[in-house]
Amino acid sequence: MLGFNEPEFLAQVASAVGLRPQIEEVVDRLVDEGFDSLLLVGAGGTYAQMWPYEHLARRHSTLDVRAAIAAELVVSGDARLGERTVAVFTSVSGTTDDSIRAIEYCKSKGAYTISFTGYPDSPVATKVDQAFVSQPKTWPFDMQMLLFMGRLLARRGEFDGYDQLAGELAGIPEILVEVARQAESKAAAFAEAHKDTGYHFLIGGGNLWGFTYLYSMCILEEMQWLRTTRVHSAEFFHGSLELLEEDTSVIIFQGEDETRPLTDRAEAFARRVSKDVTVFDTRDYPLTGISPEFRGLLAPLVLDTVMSRVSKHLERVRDHSLDLRRYYRVMDY
Structure with a gap:
């Protein structure tokens, strides 16, 4: 597989x-x-990667659970933030300035702070009350967040299947390698077909809305300097659909939760207008060892693995490194 370090990924x-x-x-x-x-x-x-777990809590729990943008939290505040708040942070590098300031802000309000990162000596690890450290550069954080949120809901009597899910997750490294292998040919074909495409329209919903936002903004825009529109499948018929034309590249992320019919509806309409609709559907991947009732929860993790293959092939065909930046962490802002 192109640019895939299997031993590192598994570790x-x-x-x-x-x-x-x-x-x-x-x-x-x-x-x-x-x-x-x-x-x-x-x-x-x-x-964006917090949204599936806010979504999970909203569906199953009466606990007050909210995703927050670090920089906005610091300047706007939160009336419910205090000594009976737990604040969770994630950072690959452990050096994200906005997150560091938000940790300091939450601690100043008396909140208990937790972080997930790959660097034990980084500010995001050392400034919190409890840091969970994985291998360096581990991404995404869905495994940790699903364990954290699943255990929390289970302890509150709001998720009966946690122990089974957590046990099955032990096999996820090998499962995801197989997902990557299966996705490789489709990823290469998509990249070849779209090496000169300068604009993509992305649609996703449910617990894949966060990934839709992430892939649009962090990969296609930040890492490939491509123009995008991203829209939640439930909101597709309220504005953004007017941007579709016959040659618009439409990328649809389809999962397996209860919002699937909303994305199906958007896909059906998109195909009536555009001749360039690509669907990446988690149902296409077997996930051997994962019970059917848990597949929907793993959709963000599966799609991240699939689309990482697309990203690598876009990097190749466009001769544009995924590490190249003009502004992010290059200029002061």
């Missing part, structure tokens, strides 16, 4: 799911001590 994913005992111990303590609200704080891609 990273294994290190993330290997945090299960530590995550459970901390979650159990927090539940026993009691808290009233949970803030899931991120910046850019790590903010």
Whole structure:
């Protein structure tokens, strides 16, 4: 597979799911001590990656759980943030300025702070009350967040299948390698067909809306300097559909939760207008060892693996490094 370091990938994913005992111990303590609200704080891609877990809590829990943009949280505040708040942060590098400031802000309000990162000596690890450290550069954080949120909901009596899910996640490193292998040919074909495409229209919903936002903004825009429109499938018929034309590249991310019919509806309309509609559907991947009732929860993780192959092939055909930036962490702002 192009640009795929399998041993490194396996080690990273294994290190993330290997945090299960530590995550459970901390979650159990927090539940026993009691808290009233949970803030899931991120910046850019790590903010978008919190949305599936806010979505999960909204569907299953009466606990106050909210995703927050780190920079906005610091300047706008939150009336419910205080000593009975738990604030969770993620950062690949552990050096994201907005997240560091948000950690300091939350601690100043008395919140208990938790982070997930790959660097134990980084500010995002050392400034929080509890840091969970995986292998360096481990991405995405869905494994850790699913364990954290699953255990929390289970302890609250709001998720009966947690122990089974957590046990099955032990096999996720190998499962995702197989997903990557299966996605390779489609990823290469998509990249070849779109090497000169300068604009993409992305649609996703449910627990894949965060990934839709992330892939549009963090990959296609930031890493490939391509123009995009991104729209939630439930909002597709309220404005953005007017941008579709016959040659518009439409990318649809389809998952397996209860919002699937909304994305189906958007896809059906998009195909009536555009001759260039590509659907990336988690149903296409077997996920051997994962029970059917948990497949929907893993959709963001599966699509991240699939689209990482697309990203690598776009990098190749467009001769545009995924590490190249004009402004991000290049200029002061």
